[in-house]
Amino acid sequence: MNLFNTIKKDQEYWLVDQVKDESVLDQEYIEAFSSLLEEWREKQIGYLSLLMDARYEEWLLNQGFRKVSTIVEYTRELNGDFTAESGISVEALADGGMADSDFAELYEQCRSGSANKNNLFTIEQVMESLENELGAEWRESCFVFRKSGVPIGLSIPIIEQGTVDEGRLFYFGVMPEWRGKGYGAALHRISLHLLKGIGATTYVGSTDEANHHMIGIFKRNGCVLRDRKGIYRIDR
Incomplete structure (x- = not known):
């Protein structure tokens, strides 16, 4: 299962959106995103913008992210x-x-x-x-x-x-x-x-x-x- 949707624009940016699934453990998300983040760093892309559940916020801030805002989804x-x-x-x-x-x-x-x-x-x-x-x-x-x-x-x-x-x-x-x-x-x-x-x-x-x-x-x-x-x- 793909846990993150990613849009990539050359060396300029990556836009990443967490695909939420209640059957997936938090550690699985962290491991999958850690791999993606390592690739982003290795390729020296300009910036990465991420949409992810706020329960990972402390971990993300420790990785060097800053919080921009919060979005709500309606369906x-x-x-x-x-x-x-x-x-x-x-x-x-x-x-x-x-x-x-x-x-x-x-x-x-x-x-x-x-x-x-x-x-x-x-x-x-x-x-x-x-x-x-x-x-x-x-x-x-x-x-x-x-x-x-x-x-x-x-x-x-x-x-x-x-x-x-x-x-x-x-x-x-x-x-x-x-x-x-x-x-x-x-x-x-x-x-x-x-x-x-x-x-x-x-x-x-x-x-x-x-x-x-x-x-x-x-x-x-x-x-x-x-x-x-x-x-x-x-x-x-």
């Missing part, structure tokens, strides 16, 4: 009817209605003012990671939401790496001037519909524990708390 089955909000249109970036540069600007505005503390990348790195992680057809996974023709948010629904039907949102965001008006929950429901359309049967969403607005969206759309993980980072 729900995608067995409902996610009716689209009236007056909101949805278009894929692949449809050609928006240039990549304009999409990057929309992405940057949507993430401005976020309560999430683990903002690792510049927008240039984000755009590069879309193709690296989603493949050459990445534009087909990027959706823009419009109200009266004006972009108000975006969503990037994907199937989680290593699964066949676990839906995730690579990114979800609402333009600052459209927040606090109920559109966040509406766009999130549309995103769940998009996930269902690509074959997802369950949804897992995560956000910083301080992002009360996003947590409220999860709850309004029927999601329940599944897990809590610490975010830790170590630099070369």
Whole structure:
């Protein structure tokens, strides 16, 4: 069993996420991650960002990690009817209605003012990671939401790496001037519909524990708390 999912970017970074399984002993996780950490050090990668259960925190701090924040994960089955909000249109970036540069600007505005503390990348790195992680057809996974023709948010629904039907949102965001008006929950429901359309049967969403607005969206759309993980980072 793979105990950690890892995304590697050349010599720049590793992003590591613990795959939690109650049947796996703590010592097994420590041994598996120790091996991974040793490899990271040997290859002299820029930094390693880790999502892992907080019960390993003291051990991780002793290994040289610093704690960034804590994320919460919410989940729900995608067995409902996610009716689209009236007056909101949805278009894929692949449809050609928006240039990549304009999409990057929309992405940057949507993430401005976020309560999430683990903002690792510049927008240039984000755009590069879309193709690296989603493949050459990445534009087909990027959706823009419009109200009266004006972009108000975006969503990037994907199937989680290593699964066949676990839906995730690579990114979800609402333009600052459209927040606090109920559109966040509406766009999130549309995103769940998009996930269902690509074959997802369950949804897992995560956000910083301080992002009360996003947590409220999860709850309004029927999601329940599944897990809590610490975010830790170590630099070369």
